Amino acid sequence: MRDREWLPGETIPGEQAIAQEYGCSRTTVNRALRELADLGVVERRRKAGTRVVSQPARAATLRIPVVRKEIEQRGSAYRYTLLQRKEMKAPIHIREKLSLPKGGKVLYILCTHYADGSPYQLEERWINLTAVPTAHDEQFEAISPNEWLVLTEPLSNAEHTFSAINATPEQATLLDIEPNGALFVVERRTWSETHTITAAKLFHPGVTFKMISRT
């Protein structure tokens, strides 16, 4: 069905018409078209019908696992080190990201994840202590905030931003790379239905790191 070419620039098929033409039920057609819509190949609107998008934006699905699993899946040994941990009033840029009021308290954490002894990721994180008060009692010496939050706050929503920057001198030292070396940065914001939970910046040495998405 998805091979067939009635795909000129942007046209309008129908839904139960297709069902008749192919001799299948509308439910099936609906599912097929819905999947095509998810892929971005097709646009659907209630009364207007279904339109074949002219220049579809490729839908790439990434799987972003917990760092430890990511490292172990490459067959490397995982190690974690806590560098800094302090409770503080949220700085302005974090207040904005987490929609916190003036004076809102956060737990700031800086830590490193190693693969086979080499720095794999530098993690900088702010946890909203109003939303996750139990973080106050966790020292994050044995478990990384990444992993702890996945266990503690399941099924949260997230927004990811990917970018590239030149390492600051401190970052270069901590990640054991050349001064000014390229870093792959993942910024993550996480929230539940009621609260914003955490903001994180994850820095990967560019030489090492690749993020892959298939189909």
Place this chain on the structure above:
Amino acid sequence: MRDREWLPGETIPGEQAIAQEYGCSRTTVNRALRELADLGVVERRRKAGTRVVSQPARAATLRIPVVRKEIEQRGSAYRYTLLQRKEMKAPIHIREKLSLPKGGKVLYILCTHYADGSPYQLEERWINLTAVPTAHDEQFEAISPNEWLVLTEPLSNAEHTFSAINATPEQATLLDIEPNGALFVVERRTWSETHTITAAKLFHPGVTFKMISRT
């Protein structure tokens, strides 16, 4: 339904059991669970049942549009410049990526995409001339290979790899950034059901570029 907590680490619900419990049809339960499986929250296998994943890998969906649209959507003016175009025997690393035989011919293209006059993306591309012979007749002076291929070879599969590198001197010059500046790199491989089509490397100045995925 997705609020309910029978989410201990990893357990096993049933499918038509759930349908009865919630007083809805199995079709509906199936769809719900299938969507949760797509999100990576749940794992399903035929005989074994459905398991709540303990540390789910976040599924982030990216939309990767045609460069021109990406730029125009930011409200910027788009301009495109062809820098180089030559037919050649595929170098080894491209032969591997495109599964080409020795001596397989490709069309190599180097070009730049500008947003409001500033370099936005440096595109380096190899097109498989066996699979897409019509590329031979296209000069790519008026239209970018990116856009041309989306029009010519619709509905192809793709694999994307994201990484960060330091710009080479040439890249820094072409993109008008500092020497050694960080670049956000998208590598793309594209294939149809029968052929590998193209391999591309897309370089974005790290200072400018961000790639965002929501939920």
Place this chain on the structure above:
DNA sequence: GAGTGGTCTAGACCACCTG
């Protein structure tokens, strides 16, 4: 071999949106 998920059918009601 038996039970699970994967997929389909035929029919129905509804919300939305456009013309």
Place this chain on the structure above:
DNA sequence: AGGTGGTCTAGACCACTCA
């Protein structure tokens, strides 16, 4: 106002895979 997609039901067959 009417037609579209969105979603649901009740029932069915099949393929896979575990025990």
